[in-house]
Amino acid sequence: MMIDAHQHFWDPARADYPWMNAPELAPIRRAFAPADLAPLLKANGIDASILVQCRSSLEETEEFLQIAHATASVIGVVGWADLTDRALGDTLDRLRALPGGAKLVGIRHQVHDEADPDWLLREDVQRGLAVLFARDLAYDFLVRSRELPAAIATAKAFPQARFVLDHAAKPPIAVGGSTEWSKRVAALAACDNVWCKVSGLATEATWTDWDAELLFPFVQHVATCFGEDRLIFGSDWPVCRLAGSYGEIKSALEACLAKLGSSVREKAFGVNAKAAYRLAGT
Template sequence: MIIDAHQHFWDPARADYPWMAADELTPIRRAFGPDDLAPLLKANGIDASIVVQCRSALEETEEFLRIAHENPFVVGVVGWADLTDGSLGDTLDRLRASPGGSKLVGIRHQVHDEADPDWLLREDVRRGLAAVFARGLAYDFLVRARELPAAIATAQAFPQARFVLDHAAKPPIADVGSTEWADLIKALGACGNVWCKISGLATEAVWNDWDADRLFPFVAHAAKCFGEDRLIFGSDWPVCLLAGSYGEIKSALEACLARLGPRVRDKAFGVNAAAAYRLAVAS
């Protein structure tokens, strides 16, 4: 089972996406749905995908679960729910009982958009995370270097929980990296309960001037920090279209992983995602 562990669906005509307002995002400011993704997965030898939240709205999570219920290739949903809500546990139970609810595998919040870099350390957020983990769900970190110290402390505070770092914490590839990012990623990788998605890397590079060789040092560092069992492939489609086609993104990451060895490549394309999210799919 080859899995794309990070993709999105959205429709700006039906909902508001504040992060999509920038002029440079105009090319992706249109509807993208399962009918758009399915032929791309088939053409690129991908068997299944995990759809990930795009906005802070429970309605989106409910919609994604319906999509997963109707489309067998969507094997997991990382949705949004309000971690600060005292009745979060009831909300999660309701979502899991709805059509497609068995495919709810994780929760995510756009932490890097919060004004407070220590948002994850708030007491109400911690209570919400406890409710997430009590139901066997993972939590996706959407953070940059600024929020990584709080992410490290959070992973340490919940040693039995499962965390997934999205986009390798968005390394500054266009600026040829930073020691801050590299050091903090190493510290997070030392937490054995965190997996790392090598997704969204091309869009952190110069969009019209990147290739696998430019991405490789960042993929290699992530692999060194997290090991062959905790590295996960994700396309970040359709955001990735800003920098390249689905096939170009997949081929570049596959080339990077292949340079690290066939075991690293093979595990990153499916087995590790299944373990991180406890997917009910054949290996």
């Protein structure tokens, strides 16, 4: 099974997405739904996907579970829930009891938008993570280099938990990368309970001037750090449309992974996502 482990749906006419207000994001400021993604998956040989949160909203998580219930190709949902809420356990239990609730595989928060780079280390957040892991759910790190030290400390604090690093911590590809990013990603990878999504890279480059060759050193770095068993492919569709089509993004990342070996490519497109999210029935 070929899995796209990172894609989104949204409708700005029905809900507010604060991160989407920048003028340069106008091309993706419209509704994207399962019917839009389905032909792209088919054309690119992708069998299933994981639907990932876009805003801090329980309502969105509930809607995503409904979509997963009605859409066979959506095999997992990484939703949102308030980690600081003392009733988090009840909330998670309620979500999992909903139609589609069995497909809730993880939780995510836009940590890189928090003013505090150590937000993950707050006592109330750490308490919430413990509640999350007690229910065998994964946690997606949405961080940049600034927040990686807190992510590293968090991964070490919960050695039995499962973490997934989104977009390889968004390396500054447009400016040629950074030593800080490289070293901190390597330090996070030293925690063997963290997987890394090879996703969202083209949109960290100059949108009109990138190719697989430009992305390869960053893919190679995370492959060296995480190894072939902890790399996961994600399209980041429809955000990726800012830099290229679904097919262009998939082909570029596939080419990068294939250069590292057929086993690296094959695991990144399926088996590693199954392990990270403990996907049932795949």
